Amino acid sequence: MAYYSGADVYALWLDGHDVRGSQQSLQASMEAVVDRRRALGSTSQAALTTGQTDGTLEMSGWLSSDTINYLSSLGTASVLLVQLAGNTGGALALAGASVLRSGQELSYEDDRAANYVPHLALDGRLRLANLACPYAARTTAGNTDASYVDLGSSSASGQIYLELGALTLGGYTSLTVTLRHSSDHVTFATHTTLAAMTAIGGQSVAYTASLNRYISVGWSWTGSGSGQSASFVVAVGRD
Amino acid sequence: MSRTTDPPARYRVLVAIDYPAPEDVRHAAAGALERVRSWHHAEPGDVVDDIPERSAAWLLADGIIELAGGGE
Numbered sequence: 001m002a003y004y005s006g007a008d009v010y011a012l013w014l015d016g017h018d019v020r021g022s023q024q025s026l027q028a029s030m031e032a033v034v035d036r037r038r039a040l041g042s043t044s045q046a047a048l049t050t051g052q053t054d055g056t057l058e059m060s061g062w063l064s065s066d067t068i069n070y071l072s073s074l075g076t077a078s079v080l081l082v083q084l085a086g087n088t089g090g091a092l093a094l095a096g097a098s099v100l101r102s103g104q105e106l107s108y109e110d111d112r113a114a115n116y117v118p119h120l121a122l123d124g125r126l127r128l129a130n131l132a133c134p135y136a137a138r139t140t141a142g143n144t145d146a147s148y149v150d151l152g153s154s155s156a157s158g159q160i161y162l163e164l165g166a167l168t169l170g171g172y173t174s175l176t177v178t179l180r181h182s183s184d185h186v187t188f189a190t191h192t193t194l195a196a197m198t199a200i201g202g203q204s205v206a207y208t209a210s211l212n213r214y215i216s217v218g219w220s221w222t223g224s225g226s227g228q229s230a231s232f233v234v235a236v237g238r239d
Numbered sequence: 240m241s242r243t244t245d246p247p248a249r250y251r252v253l254v255a256i257d258y259p260a261p262e263d264v265r266h267a268a269a270g271a272l273e274r275v276r277s278w279h280h281a282e283p284g285d286v287v288d289d290i291p292e293r294s295a296a297w298l299l300a301d302g303i304i305e306l307a308g309g310g311e
Contacts, residue, residue, distance in 0.1 A: 145257055146275060180257075187258035187294035189303045210301070218257075 016200035023061035055126035079202025097204035129237035143218035171225020
């Protein structure tokens with residue numbers, strides 16, 4: 001049994017920007033919308049799932065250069081990925097495909113750093129996810145097949161999240177990241193090819209093709225160059 | 240020890256795959272592949288005959304490869 005706290009948060013990604021260093025609290029709630037009905041003649045309620053989900057996300061911190069440079073841009077939808085439990089393959093994460101920066105609050109007191117509270121509005125679903133690969137720098141094209149992640153079971157649908165925190169193209173025109181999967185952790189096949197990236201940022205894609213229980217991540221470069229490097233993390237949230 | 244003289248099955252790759260050299264699979268433990276010295280890569284359209292035997296069934300079932308037949 002493992003327990004987690006704020007000290008286990010490895011990164012708080014919003015579109016490839018890690019704002020963890022200026023945040024002190026994060027509150028998230030997720031629920032399946034349930035309709036409670038009592039049938040005529042019945043003495044107990046039935047809980048009927050509607051297939052809908054609700055969620056809220058709140059965080060607060062203090063004013064710093066990264067919050068000013070990034071979070072203060074309002075009206076922008078971001079891909080959120082919070083590495084809740086460290087930076088290893090399979091580790092727990094909190095993810096949102098489209099988190100709108102809808103507002104902000106500033107408060108000043110004379111004896112402490114200014115409080116900064118971004119207002120975040122979910123557009124879509126907030127969910128728990130698992131890292132398909134840890135955040136790390138990668139250079140030449142490759143994959144993480146040899147350090148695959150076992151999700152325990154296959155899934156029919158879900159969401160893939162990519163946070164690209166650093167990118168040096170070195171003459172190449174773009175980086176392409178793929179999610180890979182396997183039924184036997186011997187042979188791995190491409191499952192989803194994400195859109196090519198040319199700058200740091202986030203990306204999220206829904207999948208509806210069955211994802212096998214063993215997953216890995218691949219990456220490749222388009223064009224030619226030298227000295228290329230990309231630092232990124234990929235997570236998968238299963239329905 | 241040879242138990243068959245049948246030629247290896249040939250498969251046409253429909254989705255890009257990576258798989259270990261057959262000798263690495265044979266020497267691996269029953270679970271994870273502990274040491275893979277070389278990985279093979281195949282792109283859609285490639286015809287290959289060295290896909291690990293244990294992988295072929297699920298790759299066929301998932302539509303990732305198909306039987307290529309002879310004479311390719």
